[in-house]
Amino acid sequence: MEKIAAKEKSVKEILQNNHYEVDYYQRDYKWQEKHVNELLTDLIDAFDEPYKESDPRTEVSKYGSYFLGSIIICNKDGKKYIVDGQQRLTTITLLLIYIYHRLKENNFEDQFSKIHSLILSDVFGQKTFNMSIEERNKCMEKILKGEEFSNNNGNISESEENLYSRYEDILEFDELKEMDEKKFLYFSDWLIEKVYFVEITTEGEEDAYRIFETMNDRGLSLTPVEMLKGYMLTRISDLDKRKEATSRWETLVEELRKKEKDLDADAFKVFLRSKYAETIRERKVAAEPKDFDKIGTEFHRWVKDNEEELGLKEGDDFYNFITHDLSFYFKEYQKIKDAELHQAEGLVPIFYNSCLEFTLQDILLLAPILREDSQDVIRRKFYLTSTFLDILLVRRIWNFKSISYSTMNYFIFITAKAIRNRSTDELGDILKKILEDKIREDDLSFSNSFYLNQRNKKFAKYILARITDFVETQSGNSSKFEEYIAKRSKYEIEHVLAHSFEQYKEYFTSETEFEEYRNKLGALLLLPKSFNASYGALPYEEKLEYYFGQNLLAKSLHPKCYEHNPGFITFINNSNLPFRPYEKYNKQAIEERQELQSKIAELIWSSEKLKENREVRV
Secondary structure (H helix, E strand, C coil), X not given: CCCEEEEEEEXXXXXXXXXXXXXXXXXXXXXXXXXXXXXXHHHHHHHHCCCCXXXXXXXXXXCCCXXXXXXXXXXXXXXXXXXXXXXXXXXXXXXXXXXXXXXXXCCCHHHHHHHHHHHEEEECCEEEECECCHHHHHHHHHHHHCCCCCCCCCCCCHHHHHHHHHHHHHHCCHHHHCCCHHHHHHHHHHHHHHEEEEEEEXXXXXXXXXXXXXXXXHHCCCCHXXXXXXXXXXXXXXXXXXXXXXXXHHHHHHHHHHHCCCHHHHHHHHHHHHHCCCCCCCCCCCCCCCHHHHHHXXXXXXXXXXXXXXXXXXXXXXXXXXXXXXXHHHHHHHHHHHHCCCCCCCCHHHHHHHHCCCCCHHHHHHCCCCCCCCHHHHHHHHHHXXXXXXXXXXXXXXXXCCCCHHHHHHHHHHHXXXXXXXXXXXXXXXXXXXXXXXXXXXXXXXXXXXXXXXXXXXXXXXXXXXXXXXHXXXXXXXXXXXXXXXXXXXXXXXXCCCCCHHHHCCCCCCHHHHHHHHCEHHHEEEEEHHHHHHHCCCCHHHHHHHHCCCCHHHHCCCHHHHCCCHHHHHHHHHHCCCCCCCCCCCHHHHHHHHHHHHHHHHHHCXXXXXXXXXXXXX
């Protein structure tokens, strides 16, 4: 075995003047929003504990440290390769880019220059990312420059999509956004100086992977799930019952892990938050974490500290909790996770919400169900709750309001408590009232004009996909929504007006007005990428014939769509929607189509659906 060294190092020591690469078979960046949210929550909680507004900046050096785990580095061919830890280091780099931009805006020159050196370094006169992974560099450059990274040419990798999306998650994280300038400066000091990794280095690739396998397969440190398992099982004194509970626990956990790594931990968090969390951190600076927050970061300790609230007093209580409560709710949780992957009959809104990557959905879905509920009642509760979320989330998006984790977690907590263990009728009434109150208080109507901008492309595509799918299915056609919205979808947003002011200047007073109208929802369609490549630059009059060969929303621009099309005509007559064809596409046409799409949205995302869904067997 080659020489192996382990040393505790700060973020600054790890990244400054160092360059890391990742072997080709490890290059995917896979973190999702929930992983970023958990990391940011943990970091900010650890910083908030010692922070005092009156502290001088030098006091940060005395704040407590935070340990981000180990990373394994292999020195090979004169380069440093990350064998384990690249997901965390990549996310820390994204966080540093966010910090760099914000410090620069606030003119903290000494600090943003220091942060910049942890992101990029000068190597032989060339600026190079310290986390240097060739396939990602173009995306990282865009993020660092504050520029949009789009998928117009259709060749963006999943890692690049994840990178850009996770950076947007950081941008939207409320606890970061709400820090004043002074606190944010202190936080940046603390992050680079007081947050540590243990860096394990080896000169041999074989040794590096042996260490990696040992740490991951044999488990040098117990996970929260394993610690909770040990604690709960030792409280069951009856050996036969302990044996049965152990078997049941292992089966449940294994089933979840087969679906997704760490899904067992997610299941505990969702279950405990949905059924037992009574408090949440107050929405003010330096507020202490409460039930909801602690479950998210240390649920194993929270259970131990809240035995009484959970009804855990004697051995049989622990036995029943595992064999009855966990067994029931974890199986229902698995059904939710399955429904998030595809359109399942009676549970389609669950899939819709997952397409928006709304990870808080599961908490609301488990909150109202009870062990004594029939499967039919459980499905109806799932349908009502997911429909409520579907309506609320789209109305927020339409009105340019955030649906990020940090924006929505307080609302989800309050709503989960309100619907916890409710009957189907109670559930429908409560959700309908909450929804209608939110629509009124936050002005979540469809009267505002939705338009495409740099920050909402994925949401604009989602809304177009839903509206297009609605028109087609209501006209008797099969749903193509999954095809429209798939990550590797062949569909993209098509601007009806080509990007040429000269072609349309007779209709608009200025290029600014042209751009404004060109990006309105009424001037957008969802079409195959090949269409955009072939016909996107043509004038509307020339594209119109080609639109007739596409989906119904595109076809409806053409006069022939209203001939020999009984399903579509019946849909128009039943819905009273103002569909009509257009020979030319000017301001009036866009405004009329915008109004049409708003009316369609009102049909799809009406609060009355909560009343309808209670009365229909799903």
